[in-house]
Amino acid sequence: MGEVSPDLQSRVVKFPGGGVLVAGIDEIFNWARSNSMWSLTFGLSCCAIEMMATAASHYDLDRFGILFRATPRQADVMIVAGWVSVKMAPFIRRLYDQMPEPKHVLAMGGCACAGGPYRDSETIVKGVGEIVPVDVFVYGCPPRPENLIHGLIKLQERIREESILGIKSREPITVGG
Numbered sequence: 270m271g272e273v274s275p276d277l278q279s280r281v282v283k284f285p286g287g288g289v290l291v292a293g294i295d296e297i298f299n300w301a302r303s304n305s306m307w308s309l310t311f312g313l314s315c316c317a318i319e320m321m322a323t324a325a326s327h328y329d330l331d332r333f334g335i336l337f338r339a340t341p342r343q344a345d346v347m348i349v350a351g352w353v354s355v356k357m358a359p360f361i362r363r364l365y366d367q368m369p370e371p372k373h374v375l376a377m378g379g380c381a382c383a384g385g386p387y388r389d390s391e392t393i394v395k396g397v398g399e400i401v402p403v404d405v406f407v408y409g410c411p412p413r414p415e416n417l418i419h420g421l422i423k424l425q426e427r428i429r430e431e432s433i434l435g436i437k438s439r440e441p442i443t444v445g446g
């Protein structure tokens with residue numbers, strides 16, 4: 270779990286031996302959610318190697334509280350890394366539907382964002398945005414781990430602006446390219 274933001278820290282009422290945080294429920298939930306994004310493993314092709322490298326020890330996604338899960342029921346972020354075939358598309362949608370709300374999608378790489386070099390192929394979807402709502406597009410072929418981390422930080426910023434009342438922006442963010 271990440272550190273409490275300076276804004277939240279300023280609202281801790283201290284007393285001997287401890288303290289109480291007085292803040293809105295949205296701020297507390299969003300702080301917790303943005304620092305514990307559990308991602309559904311969805312490596313589809315070459316971009317997945319960069320995603321794995323981002324999670325490994327050198328870049329260490331754990332320090333952001335980002336863990337990979339093998340089940341949609343324990344994930345709130347889907348990172349789609351690589352091209353999406355037409356055959357795979359309905360399964361991506363099914364897994365997305367099985368994830369609990371609130372949930373977010375990050376498209377990693379030119380293929381997942383817009384079809385990439387396979388854009389003219391009739392067997393490749395022209396971007397995963399045609400199947401699920403995408404919050405962050407991370408362009409590149411493949412994007413480096415730094416690009417993916419940039420996209421995940423942008424997603425954290427987005428989550429911190431959401432509300433448990435269901436108010437969230439669906440305007441996608443684009444990184445790289």
Ligand code: SF4
Binds near residue numbers: 412
């Ligand atoms: S964007 Fe490039 S590296 Fe990523 S899946 Fe497509 S071809 Fe492979």
